[in-house]
Amino acid sequence: MAIIAPDTTSASKNQNAFEQPRKDSTFKLRKRKTKRTLGDWVLLGAAVIVGVLIAAPFYLILINSFKSPGDYSNGGPLQLPTSLYFDGIGAFWERVDFPLKLWNSFFISATVSIFAVIISVFNAYAIGVGRVRGRTWIVVLFLLANVLPQEALLYPLYFMFKGVGLYDNVWSVIIIFTVIQSAFGTYLLSSVYGTFPKEILEASALDGASRWQILWRVVVPISRPTLSVLLIFFFIWTWNEFLIPLTFLVSNDNQTVPVAIATLQGDRLMDVTTTSASALLGLIPTLIFFLIFQRTLTRGITAGAVK
Structure with a gap:
C-alpha cells in the first residue's frame, strides 16, 4: 500500500500568504507610531537645550577641579587642563577635614x-x-x-x-x-x-x-x-x-x-x-x-x- 505524504508545500504557502499581510500591517503600524510631528521635535529640542544648560555647570566644576592655578590664569575657566592637578582636592580635603564633614x-x-x-x-x-x-x-x-x-x-x-x-x-x-x-x-x-x-x-x-x-x-x-x-x-x-x-x-x-x-x-x-x-x-x-x-x-x- 502506498503512503501518500501530506502536501506541506501548499500548507506553508497558505501560511506565508496569511502571515504576509499581518507583517505588513504591523510594519505600517510601527512606522505610523514612530513618525514624529513638529511638536515632538520642538519638545525634543527644548529638552536638549535644558539638558545642556543643566550639565554646563557640572562640566565647569569638573574641568576646573583638576586644573592648576596657572592653567586657570592662562586659559580661563573653559579651557581643558593641560595636566591633571590634584593639589586643589587635597588642599580642601585636609583644610576642612572633609571625612568629618561628610x-x-x-x-x-x-x-x-x-x-x-x-x-x-x-x-x-x-x-x-x-x-x-x-x-x-x-x-x-x-x-x-x-x-x-x-x-x-x-x-x-x-x-x-x-x-x-x-x-x-x-x-x-x-x-x-x-x-x-x-x-x-x-x-x-x-x-x-x-x-x-x-x-x-x-x-x-x-x-x-x-x-x-x-x-x-x-x-x-x-x-x-x-x-x-x-x-x-x-x-x-x-x-x-x-x-x-x-x-x-x-x-x-x-x-x-x-x-x-x-x-x-x-x-x-x-x-x-x-x-x-x-x-x-x-x-x-x-x-x-x-x-x-x-x-x-x-x-x-x-x-x-x-x-
Missing part, C-alpha cells in the same frame, strides 16, 4: 529622613484614615510649616535651643529639619491615605487586626513606594540645606559639607580651582546616592501616578 552631613540627613517619614506616617494615618475632626484645618497648619521662610524661624529657634543647651549641636538641626520635613510628609500622605480603599481596611478589621496591625501590615506595605520617594527627597533636601546649619552649627567639628564649602569662600588662600574641587567633593555623595536609589525613585513616582 559624616556629619550623612548622619544628619539620614536621621532626619528616617524620623520624618515615621512621624509623617503616624500623622497621616490619624488624619487620613482615622478621619479626625477638623482634618482640613490640621492639614493647613502642617502646610504652613513649609510656607514660612527659614529666616523667620532663626530668631525664636536660636533662643529656644540656646536655653535647652542644644546650640552648636547636630541634634538641634536634626530636630528642626525633622519637624519641617515631616510637616510636608504629613500634608502629602494625608491626601494619599484619605483616598485609601475602605474595603481593605474593613476586611482587615473583620479579620481581627488592630489599628496598629492595620497600619504596619496593610497601610505601610501598600504605600511603600510613596514612602521611598519621601525618604530619598528628605535626604537630598536636608543634605543641601545651608542657612540653618550655618546658624546652629558654629564649631568646626559639627559643620556639614555645604557649610564647609561656604566658609572657605572668604579665605584669602583659596583659589578658584580649590573652590571647584570643594564643590565637586560636595556633589559626588549626593550623585552617588541618587544613582543608587534611582530605580527606587522611578518606581515610587510611577506607582504614585498610576492608581
Whole structure:
C-alpha cells in the first residue's frame, strides 16, 4: 500500500500568504507610531537645550577641579587642563577635614529622613484614615510649616535651643529639619491615605487586626513606594540645606559639607580651582546616592501616578 505524504508545500504557502499581510500591517503600524510631528521635535529640542544648560555647570566644576592655578590664569575657566592637578582636592580635603564633614552631613540627613517619614506616617494615618475632626484645618497648619521662610524661624529657634543647651549641636538641626520635613510628609500622605480603599481596611478589621496591625501590615506595605520617594527627597533636601546649619552649627567639628564649602569662600588662600574641587567633593555623595536609589525613585513616582 502506498503512503501518500501530506502536501506541506501548499500548507506553508497558505501560511506565508496569511502571515504576509499581518507583517505588513504591523510594519505600517510601527512606522505610523514612530513618525514624529513638529511638536515632538520642538519638545525634543527644548529638552536638549535644558539638558545642556543643566550639565554646563557640572562640566565647569569638573574641568576646573583638576586644573592648576596657572592653567586657570592662562586659559580661563573653559579651557581643558593641560595636566591633571590634584593639589586643589587635597588642599580642601585636609583644610576642612572633609571625612568629618561628610559624616556629619550623612548622619544628619539620614536621621532626619528616617524620623520624618515615621512621624509623617503616624500623622497621616490619624488624619487620613482615622478621619479626625477638623482634618482640613490640621492639614493647613502642617502646610504652613513649609510656607514660612527659614529666616523667620532663626530668631525664636536660636533662643529656644540656646536655653535647652542644644546650640552648636547636630541634634538641634536634626530636630528642626525633622519637624519641617515631616510637616510636608504629613500634608502629602494625608491626601494619599484619605483616598485609601475602605474595603481593605474593613476586611482587615473583620479579620481581627488592630489599628496598629492595620497600619504596619496593610497601610505601610501598600504605600511603600510613596514612602521611598519621601525618604530619598528628605535626604537630598536636608543634605543641601545651608542657612540653618550655618546658624546652629558654629564649631568646626559639627559643620556639614555645604557649610564647609561656604566658609572657605572668604579665605584669602583659596583659589578658584580649590573652590571647584570643594564643590565637586560636595556633589559626588549626593550623585552617588541618587544613582543608587534611582530605580527606587522611578518606581515610587510611577506607582504614585498610576492608581
